[in-house]
Amino acid sequence: MPKDLVTRTTLLDESPPFIPDSPELMTVLLEVPPGEGIPPHRHSGPLSAYVLEGEMIFELEGQPERVIRAGEAVFEPGGDVIHYQTTNNRPDTWLRFLATMIMVPGQPMQTLVSEEELEQRRDRRAPRPS
Secondary structure: OOOOOOOOOOOOOOOOOOOOOOOEEEEEEEEEOOOOEEOOEEOOOOEEEEEEEOEEEEEEOOOOOEEEEOOOEEEEOOOOOOEEEEEEOOOOOOEEEEEEEEEOOOOOOOEEOOHHHHHHOHHHOOOOOO
16 A cells, blocks of 8 residues: 655634635635735635745734735634734735635625724724734
8 A cells, every 4th residue: 555645733723703604615826015914804604725935914804914925824713703914914025825715605705994993993903903
């Protein structure tokens, strides 16, 4: 019997809070220029992301911002949770990451959050670094 030459490394092990009925699955490659980011948004279902290159400043509603580096993975539950930051933390290189989302059929992969809603929910945001 041949020896198993495949190495498996668990990067993320999460239990999604919900899975939409008749879900759609999408995997996307996102490439963010130095110093740029994605505006505050939410997703219709859970997602996981894996950083291929660079460093991401990642911040979800109720959690402090943190840096996710190449080779690390991150999870977000989707639904009503605001994703405040997906920002390239490096001024000299692109941020490249893969995101796999379980989406509600017929809904966009991401919905931007208005300034008005951000203000209404500011008490849900973790304290900002000084």
